[in-house]
Structures are given as C-alpha cells and as structure tokens.
Amino acid sequence: MRILLAFLAFSASTYAAETIFLWNGGYPEPNGKKTNDSATAKIIVHLPAKPNGTAMVICPGGGYGSLVMDQEGNGIAKWLNSQGIAGIVLQYRLPKGRIYVPLLDAQQALRTVRKNAESWKIDPKKVGVIGFSAGGHLAACAAVRGHISASWIVETLEAKGKGSRPDFAVLIYPVISMEGDAHRGSKKNLLGEDSTNVGICHLYSAQKHVSAESPPAFLAHAIDDKVVPIENSRMFYAAQQKAGLPTRLIELPNGGHGLNGYKGPSWDKWQAESLLWLKEIKMLP
Numbered sequence: 105m106r107i108l109l110a111f112l113a114f115s116a117s118t119y120a121a122e123t124i125f126l127w128n129g130g131y132p133e134p135n136g137k138k139t140n141d142s143a144t145a146k147i148i149v150h151l152p153a154k155p156n157g158t159a160m161v162i163c164p165g166g167g168y169g170s171l172v173m174d175q176e177g178n179g180i181a182k183w184l185n186s187q188g189i190a191g192i193v194l195q196y197r198l199p200k201g202r203i204y205v206p207l208l209d210a211q212q213a214l215r216t217v218r219k220n221a222e223s224w225k226i227d228p229k230k231v232g233v234i235g236f237s238a239g240g241h242l243a244a245c246a247a248v249r250g251h252i253s254a255s256w257i258v259e260t261l262e263a264k265g266k267g268s269r270p271d272f273a274v275l276i277y278p279v280i281s282m283e284g285d286a287h288r289g290s291k292k293n294l295l296g297e298d299s300t301n302v303g304i305c306h307l308y309s310a311q312k313h314v315s316a317e318s319p320p321a322f323l324a325h326a327i328d329d330k331v332v333p334i335e336n337s338r339m340f341y342a343a344q345q346k347a348g349l350p351t352r353l354i355e356l357p358n359g360g361h362g363l364n365g366y367k368g369p370s371w372d373k374w375q376a377e378s379l380l381w382l383k384e385i386k387m388l389p
Contacts, residue, residue, distance in 0.1 A: 121178070122149045126212045141197055145209045147216060148193040149224070150181035156188035156389050157227035158382070160274070161213045163194050163246075165237030168206065168293035171195060175366045176236040187379060189388075190226055192217055196242065201296045203308070210246040211268035218267070230387050232272040232319070237332060237361065238290040240278020244310035244340060247273040248318050272387055273321040274378050277329055277361055280336035281309040287332050314343035320350040322381045324374035331361035350385050352377070 127142040147161070162184075164176040171177070173195065181191025196209035214231060221228040235243025247270055279287045282295060282305045291299050298304040306312055321344050325337040337353055344351035354377050356363070359370035382388040 121181075123147070124149060124216060126209055126216060144195065145197045145212070146195050147213050148178065148181070148195065150178070150185050150191040150193065151224055152185040152188050152190060154188050155190060155225040157225065158188070158230045158232070158387055159190035159192060159217055159221075159224070159226045160184055160232045160234045161192045161194055161210065161217060161243075161246075161270070163196065163210060163233060163235035163239030163242045165235070165239040167287070167289040168199055168238045169289060170198070172236070172239075175362075176239060179366070180234065180236075183375065187388075190217075190224060199294050199296065203295060203298065203304070206242050206294070207245050207249070210242055214246065214268045214270055230271055232274065232387065233270040234274040234276070235278060236276045238279050238287070238294075240275040241280060241290060241294075241308075241310065243270075243273050244275055244278055244280055244321075245308065246270055247321065248310050248313040248315070270319055272319050272382070272385060275321060275323045275337065275340065276374060277325050277332055277363070278323065278336060278340070279332050280311050280340045282306075283309050285333070287336075311339045311343040314340070314347050314349070316347050316349070318344070318347060318349060320344070320385050322352050322354075322378050324354040324356060324377070326356040326359040326361070326363060326370060328358050329361045352381050 124147050125143060126145040126147065162177055162180050164172045166172050177193040181193050184191035192213060194210060194213045196206045199205050217226060217231050218228045233243040233246050279290045282291050295304055295308065321340065323337040323341055325334040327334050334355065341351055341353040354374055356370040356373060359368065363371040379388065
C-alpha cells in the first residue's frame with residue numbers, strides 16, 4: 105500500500121516531458137547564414153498535474169562550457185512540478201565565440217512558453233526564469249535585458265504578448281559580473297576574444313543594467329562559495345534595491361558552490377524561501 109501511495113503521489117506531480125526545438129530550420133546569423141548548431145537549442149517541457157499558472161524557464165549552469173542538465177535542469181523541473189509550477193528546461197547553445205547565442209536562446213524560450221501558455225495552462229504574466237551559476241548569469245541577463253533583442257530578430261517575435269521579458273527571476277549562486285574578479289571560466293567561455301574588452305565586459309555585467317523596469321529577483325548564495333563569490337549576488341541585490349524592486353537575497357551559511365551537491369539544509373532553505381517570496385510578489389497563489 106505504501107509503495108502504491110508513493111507511486112500515485114509521484115505520478116500526480118509529473119508529466120511526460122515534451123521536447124521542443126527553438127529554431128526551426130536554423131537561426132539566421134547577422135550575415136544571413138544559418139548556424140550549424142541551432143538545432144541543438146531546445147526546451148524540455150515538464151508540466152505539473154495540477155498547474156497553478158506559474159512557469160519558469162530553467163537555465164542550467166556549466167560555466168558556458170557545458171550544461172548541468174540533470175541536477176540544475178530536469179531535477180529542478182520535477183521539484184517545480186511538485187509545487188504546481190511548469191518547469192521548462194532550456195538546453196541553450198554554448199557560445200563558442202558567439203557572445204549573443206545563449207541569450208537569444210533564453211529569449212526564444214520565454215517567447216515559446218508564452219506562445220503555448222493557453223494549451224500548457226500557464227498565465228503569460230507569470231513566466232519567470234531560474235538559473236544556476238553561469239545559468240544564473242544567463243537568467244539575470246534575460247531579466248535585465250529581456251526587452252532587448254538583437255536587431256536582426258524579426259519584430260513579430262516580440263508581438264502579441266509573447267515578449268521575452270521574464271516576470272521574475274530566481275538566481276541561485278549566480279555569476280553576475282563580467283568585470284574584475286569574474287568567474288574566469290564563464291567569462292572566457294562566454295566572451296572569448298572580447299574578455300579583455302571593457303565595453304563588452306560592462307555590457308554583460310548584469311548588475312549594470314538593472315532598472316525600475318526590470319523584474320523582481322530572488323537570490324541565494326553560500327557565503328563560503330569559493331568558485332563564484334557571494335559578492336556577485338550582493339551586487340545584483342544592491343542594484344535591485346536601488347531600483348526599488350521587490351528583491352530578496354538569502355545568504356546561506358555554508359554549502360559552497362552547488363550547495364553540498366544539491367542537498368542538505370542550505371539547498372532546502374533556498375527552495376522553501378523562494379516559494380514564500382513568489383507568494384509575496386503574487387506569482388504563486
């Protein structure tokens with residue numbers, strides 16, 4: 105009986121994931137050519153059995169050199185589903201010298217969620233992003249620059265309420281700045297030859313672009329994180345506060361980068377606190 109009840113409880117919070125490719129036929133580059141890896145950009149859609157209308161596009165970390173799809177992707181989607189939240193895992197393209205590629209994929213993922221909002225039982229005004237480590241940087245960039253698209257994107261992609269600006273952001277031990285003592289691996293993999301270009305480093309330092317029109321943000325970071333220092337989250341939090349936005353930073357006492365392998369008190373705390381915050385800002389019932 106216990107096994108049956110456990111199976112029914114698990115089944116009630118899960119959905120057969122659907123994979124959707126973001127760029128049909130290849131995404132056009134500024135020079136009119138097609139990218140040879142655009143077919144790898146996709147979302148894995150996890151819908152809850154009892155949806156509450158909220159959705160999150162999930163940006164896994166990996167230093168812009170790989171993607172941690174299990175623990176920071178599909179695993180997060182299953183947790184979100186247990187809370188009635190749609191979890192949309194983004195498998196974004198790695199930059200490989202093309203700075204703009206991850207952000208384009210994140211923006212297209214947000215548009216795709218809103219395009220399918222009715223059939224997925226999602227409120228198009230309750231679509232957020234959640235990101236981890238370098239994925240946190242991508243989520244932060246989507247948040248502060250979500251209304252901006254590369255000039256060669258067809259304007260209709262942003263039309264009819266299917267824009268790419270998220271309604272909120274949840275950033276867990278995120279890379280934020282590309283200036284100063286940025287996470288070297290993420291900076292090198294994202295910016296490539298432009299990693300010493302002051303202007304480019306400023307452009308991709310998310311805290312520099314927070315404004316009153318940016319969405320609210322929740323951040324969680326361990327104070328003993330030696331891979332991506334907590335100062336990243338602190339500077340984004342300060343920028344959000346200065347802009348007068350509803351924001352919260354949870355400074356976790358321990359766990360390092362990855363929060364003790366995605367388990368334990370620090371991991372549990374950010375999950376519980378983020379849900380409370382989402383209720384406070386009216387993104388959860």
